[in-house]
Amino acid sequence: MRAPSDLDLRTGRPSEEIAPPLITEPIDSLISRSCKGDRDAQQQIYERHHGSAYRLLIRMVGHTDAADVLQEVFLQVFRTLNQFSGKSQFETWLYRLTLNQALQYLRQRRRSRWTTLESDLMDRHADQTSRMEDKELLECALARLEPDLRASFLLREVEKLSYSEISKVTEVPEGTVASRLNRARQLLKEHLMELGWDQ
Amino acid sequence: MPCSEFTDLLSAFHDGELPLDRKVAVADHVAACPACSAKLLTYQKLSGMAAYLNDSLPPANMWSNIDTKLNSQPAVFAQPAVKLQPWIASKVVATATLVAMIGIAFVAYMAWPMHGDHHVAVNLGPFIDIFERSPMEAQQHLRDTYSGQKTHISAAMTQLKYSPVVASGLPPEYAFEEASLLQMPCCRCLEACYRRAAGGVLCVFEHERDDFVKFGEREVSAIDCGGRPTRVVDMDGRLAASWSKSGRFITVIGAQDVGEVTRLMRHFEQHDQVKR
Numbered sequence: 001m002r003a004p005s006d007l008d009l010r011t012g013r014p015s016e017e018i019a020p021p022l023i024t025e026p027i028d029s030l031i032s033r034s035c036k037g038d039r040d041a042q043q044q045i046y047e048r049h050h051g052s053a054y055r056l057l058i059r060m061v062g063h064t065d066a067a068d069v070l071q072e073v074f075l076q077v078f079r080t081l082n083q084f085s086g087k088s089q090f091e092t093w094l095y096r097l098t099l100n101q102a103l104q105y106l107r108q109r110r111r112s113r114w115t116t117l118e119s120d121l122m123d124r125h126a127d128q129t130s131r132m133e134d135k136e137l138l139e140c141a142l143a144r145l146e147p148d149l150r151a152s153f154l155l156r157e158v159e160k161l162s163y164s165e166i167s168k169v170t171e172v173p174e175g176t177v178a179s180r181l182n183r184a185r186q187l188l189k190e191h192l193m194e195l196g197w198d199q
Numbered sequence: 200m201p202c203s204e205f206t207d208l209l210s211a212f213h214d215g216e217l218p219l220d221r222k223v224a225v226a227d228h229v230a231a232c233p234a235c236s237a238k239l240l241t242y243q244k245l246s247g248m249a250a251y252l253n254d255s256l257p258p259a260n261m262w263s264n265i266d267t268k269l270n271s272q273p274a275v276f277a278q279p280a281v282k283l284q285p286w287i288a289s290k291v292v293a294t295a296t297l298v299a300m301i302g303i304a305f306v307a308y309m310a311w312p313m314h315g316d317h318h319v320a321v322n323l324g325p326f327i328d329i330f331e332r333s334p335m336e337a338q339q340h341l342r343d344t345y346s347g348q349k350t351h352i353s354a355a356m357t358q359l360k361y362s363p364v365v366a367s368g369l370p371p372e373y374a375f376e377e378a379s380l381l382q383m384p385c386c387r388c389l390e391a392c393y394r395r396a397a398g399g400v401l402c403v404f405e406h407e408r409d410d411f412v413k414f415g416e417r418e419v420s421a422i423d424c425g426g427r428p429t430r431v432v433d434m435d436g437r438l439a440a441s442w443s444k445s446g447r448f449i450t451v452i453g454a455q456d457v458g459e460v461t462r463l464m465r466h467f468e469q470h471d472q473v474k475r
Contacts, residue, residue: 039266039269042269043266046262046265050257050262054255054256054257055252055253059252066255066257067258070261071268075265075269078269134251135248135251137248138245138248138249138251138252139252146332148328148329148332149332153249154252157245157246157249157250157252158249158252158253162216163211163214163216171325172325172340172344173340173343173344175339175343176329176336176339176340176343178210178211178216179207179336179339181214182207183333185241185242185245188245189241189245199241199244
């Protein structure tokens with residue numbers, strides 16, 4: 001019989017089965033080391049933050065090109081990290097950089113912007129003969145939105161940023177963030193209905 | 200408050216971004232309005248669907264690709280720490296101080312309100328970005344950015360103390376939508392927005408000062424338009440154009456072509472002649 005002191009009080013499991021808590025290095029320390037070219041610190045920054053940047057990029061530029069743009073984003077992060085002033089949170093700075101890179105990419109392929117993104121999605125779902133699931137429908141409807149509206153919706157609904165944070169990332173006033181989100185939601189509903197969404 | 204005004208607030212209400220008094224007002228309205236209640240339910244469903252977008256990972260070899268690229272680039276991270284001899288350091292400090300003082304004096308001179316060469320360029324690039332998608336949203340962006348307020352042109356004339364080019368209206372094919380008085384970095388600016396009978400929105404800016412207007416990163420072409428030097432920018436099939444007139448600066452956003460810009464220029468000239 002195990003003595004009560006051998007059990008973890010929170011989980012009730014034996015203490016030795018509980019992994020020791022991970023001690024994570026503060027981001028400002030990682031930034032400081034990265035600025036000196038410390039590759040280990042750069043990798044840690046990448047590991048911590050690539051997920052959110054990639055999520056945003058997939059819906060901004062499409063699955064086909066998201067990885068290429070992500071690579072450009074992090075190369076730029078490490079090239080310009082010494083310009084990060086620390087006035088905003090690192091995450092906000094990274095979202096801004098990611099979004100700017102995505103918008104620049106979209107401008108370059110402007111002529112075929114959403115049709116490319118939507119056809120990319122349609123190709124991915126071409127094997128599905130049955131009605132698209134809600135997630136795929138939303139992805140297709142999102143692809144029809146203008147980039148500014150799409151970015152606002154993703155930053156709010158997926159990345160869970162506040163209006164104030166979205167305002168800093170997109171560099172527009174909070175009132176504009178609110179009107180963009182309102183417009184994005186109205187348009188999404190219309191596009192979803194066109195795609196056969198059954199509310 | 201009419202239902203349409205609540206509709207504009209539903210999205211922020213859903214996000215929990217309204218101040219308490221408005222939140223209560225919207226909640227009361229939604230409880231009594233089936234249409235707004237249905238709209239709110241749709242927003243909730245959209246949020247539910249968006250939760251499933253949280254699922255993607257980049258290719259596993261992404262970091263090694265970045266690592267390789269970083270290795271192939273020259274190291275720019277570490278700045279060499281240069282130690283100066285004390286006498287050189289004092290000279291550097293003295294020179295830097297002198298340069299800083301000259302810089303401050305120059306900025307102060309240029310910013311002095313009575314100085315004739317006062318130049319603070321206005322960048323209309325972000326406005327055009329939004330205008331291309333939603334002209335009316337762009338109006339709100341302008342007012343948010345430049346402490347603007349909606350106004351009537353006649354009321355604006357009293358504040359501006361001059362008669363703007365749009366004071367006697369545009370040709371009949373343009374219907375007036377709204378006007379805003381803006382506090383731009385250079386000066387006050389009247390912006391008036393019109394809807395064409397044939398479709399599309401056109402905005403006319405008039406800056407108090409004959410200053411330079413920027414259009415973001417767009418390529419600017421200099422053309423002769425009706426005998427007047429004009430800067431023109433392509434904006435997704437439409438045009439932005441600006442020209443100097445009587446010591447002020449006129450900018451038109453959303454013109455269909457150079458012909459329309461020329462017609463508007465002539466119209467504004469006629470307005471001036473009638474005024475005299």
